[in-house]
Amino acid sequence: MNIFRFAGDMMHLLSVVVLLLKIHKMKSCAGISLKTQELYALVFICRYLDIFTGFISLYNTIMKIVFLASAFSILWYMRSHKVVRQTYDKDQDTFRHYFLILACMVLALLVHHKFTFREVMWTFSIYLEAVAILPQLVMLQRTRNIDNLTGNYVFFLGTYRGLYMLNWVYRYLTEVHYHHRWLTWISGFIQTALYADFFYYYVKSWRNNEKLQLPA
């Protein structure tokens, strides 16, 4: 464990906590893409298949449980909670995310480290996480009004993956057998790049102390 990875995990945790708090406190999920949340739940399911069979550390197991629990509770709020579900603007959340799932699954079947069920599912989760934010970014562009909690949510998510890239550089430089993780790095780089334009507008709006507006 290195500081980049730990900080990245904390940013990731913060992003889901911010989102859960917003939904729980305001009893509203306006501006949140349900499709992105569904993709993230799928990412965690496919990546943490070994949660009960493999043990790496208490931290690792606890964080996996926290991420799975938060993903499912966000889905429960947005789909089943009698008040919150009314605030989900379905007609703004139009990204056809099933194509993302299909594309990532095909790619995982073609490009992976080992052709085993667990490894292909893990690879699928890495690809899917890279694009999972797309429905949310599209929805932000469309709804245009970004409340600062949603902005923070996306900002923390982008920071988490950016820190993970520093972690990969660090591990590449310090660990011997870490050189075959190029697949993760490419996917992680694409994922972070997707946030680039959002970061630009987020920092600009923060600096000018104005409402965050994404260009149409």
Next chain:
Amino acid sequence: KSSGHGHDEL
């Protein structure tokens, strides 16, 4: 530390 093939990252 996980083996080369284990995934020890979240």
